Amino acid sequence: MNTDAELPPPLARWLRDPGTDDFPYPAVVSAFQRVGKERVAVALLTALSEARSRTSAHSPLARFLDVALDKHDGRYDYTSYLAIELFPAPADTVTDRVVTLLVADVLAFELAALDGADVPLPGLRPDRRTVGLRCRHGLRALARFVARTRGGPDIPEGEPVETARAVVTEVEKTRTPQETHLLRTTLLPVDTVHDEYLFLRVLQAFEMHFAISARHMATVPDLLDDGDARGAGAVLGDLADRFDETAHLFSLLATMQVEAFRTFRLHTEGASAIQSNNYKRLESLCRRPDPGRLESAAYASVPVVRDEVNEGRRTVDEALAALGSSSSAAARAELEGERRRFAAAYERWRRTHHRLAVRMLGDQPGSGYTAGVPYLAEARTVPVFET
Structure with a gap:
C-alpha cells in the first residue's frame, strides 16, 4: 500500500x-532521472500504475505512463526506451524542428553540467575537452x-563551447511549452550515467531521420507508377542528402565514453536498434527482404x-x-544516378x-538478444536495391 510520504508530493496530491x-x-520525470528507470521505487511505480488505471487509454498521459512503466510491465524494448510513441508523426518541418530541439537539448545539458549546475545523471561526467568536442559536432549537426527550418537560429563561427551557449539560448x-513538454517526457534514462543523456537524444534523432525517410521513400513507387521518373529521382536525391547529414550525429555520438556506455547498457537488455520499425520499414521499401532475412530475428x-x-x-x-x-x-x-547515390x-x-x-x-553481445557487432557486420552487407 503506497503512502503519500513515499511519493513526490505533487503526485500524491x-x-x-x-x-x-x-x-x-x-x-515524476525528476524522480525517474534521479535514480534511473532501473531503480525507481516500487511505491512510485505502483502509484503510476494506479494513475494509468484512471486515465483514458491512448491519451497523452496514458502513452507517457506506458513509457515510464515499461520495465514494471515487462514491455521494455527499444521503442519504449526511446519513448518513440511520444514524438510527433514525421513531417518535413516538424521532424527538422524536433531534431534541432534534441541536439540543442544535448548541448544545453552538457553546458549545464560543465558549469556545475544541479542536473541529473551525475555518473562519469566528461571533461571539458570532451564537452568541447560535443559542442563542435553538435553545432555542425544543427547547422544542417x-x-x-525557417526561423531557426544562425550557427555563428567561434569557440565551440561559447558558440553553443549562444545557439542554445x-x-x-x-x-x-509543448516542445518543452516533449523534451521533458522523452528523457527517462535507465541509469544515472551522464552519457546516457547524449545516447538517448542522438538515437531519438536517428529515429526521426528514419521515420521521415521511410515516409518519403513510400512515395517513390507511386511516382514511378505514374511515370514520373524525374520526381522519383528527386526524392531519392533528397534522401541521399539527408543520410549524409547524419554524419555529424554519428560524430557527436562517437564522443561517448566507452566506460560510460558499457556501464548504463548493463540495464538496457531487451532494447536494441534491431527493434526499430522505422529503420526496417525504410529498408523493406527499397527492396523486398530476402526470405532468410525476413524470417530472421531482424524482422521477427x-x-x-x-x-x-x-x-x-x-x-x-x-x-x-x-x-x-x-x-x-x-x-x-x-533517376538511376540518384538511386545509386542514395544506396551509397x-x-x-x-x-x-x-x-x-x-x-x-x-x-560483447548486443542488448537486443543479438550477437552485437557480428550482427551489424552481416547486416551492412544487405543490398539496398537488387542491382
Whole structure:
C-alpha cells in the first residue's frame, strides 16, 4: 500500500484528487532521472500504475505512463526506451524542428553540467575537452537541420563551447511549452550515467531521420507508377542528402565514453536498434527482404513491418521493374544516378554504425538478444536495391 510520504508530493496530491491539477509530469520525470528507470521505487511505480488505471487509454498521459512503466510491465524494448510513441508523426518541418530541439537539448545539458549546475545523471561526467568536442559536432549537426527550418537560429563561427551557449539560448527562446513538454517526457534514462543523456537524444534523432525517410521513400513507387521518373529521382536525391547529414550525429555520438556506455547498457537488455520499425520499414521499401532475412530475428523483432512486407507492400525495386516507356532517357538516367547515390549514402551510414559499434561494444553481445557487432557486420552487407 503506497503512502503519500513515499511519493513526490505533487503526485500524491494528484492521486487524491486528479481533477484539481494537471498531472505532475516534472515531479515524476525528476524522480525517474534521479535514480534511473532501473531503480525507481516500487511505491512510485505502483502509484503510476494506479494513475494509468484512471486515465483514458491512448491519451497523452496514458502513452507517457506506458513509457515510464515499461520495465514494471515487462514491455521494455527499444521503442519504449526511446519513448518513440511520444514524438510527433514525421513531417518535413516538424521532424527538422524536433531534431534541432534534441541536439540543442544535448548541448544545453552538457553546458549545464560543465558549469556545475544541479542536473541529473551525475555518473562519469566528461571533461571539458570532451564537452568541447560535443559542442563542435553538435553545432555542425544543427547547422544542417536549421538550414531547412525557417526561423531557426544562425550557427555563428567561434569557440565551440561559447558558440553553443549562444545557439542554445536562441533555440530555447523559440521553444514552445509543448516542445518543452516533449523534451521533458522523452528523457527517462535507465541509469544515472551522464552519457546516457547524449545516447538517448542522438538515437531519438536517428529515429526521426528514419521515420521521415521511410515516409518519403513510400512515395517513390507511386511516382514511378505514374511515370514520373524525374520526381522519383528527386526524392531519392533528397534522401541521399539527408543520410549524409547524419554524419555529424554519428560524430557527436562517437564522443561517448566507452566506460560510460558499457556501464548504463548493463540495464538496457531487451532494447536494441534491431527493434526499430522505422529503420526496417525504410529498408523493406527499397527492396523486398530476402526470405532468410525476413524470417530472421531482424524482422521477427518488428512484426508490424514484417506483416506489411508479407501483405505485399510495393517496393521501389518492383516499381522500377514495371516502369514503362513514358519517361525520357534523360529522366531515367537522372533517376538511376540518384538511386545509386542514395544506396551509397545508406551504405556509408551502415559502415559508420558498424565502426562505432566495434569501438563501443568490442566482442560483447548486443542488448537486443543479438550477437552485437557480428550482427551489424552481416547486416551492412544487405543490398539496398537488387542491382
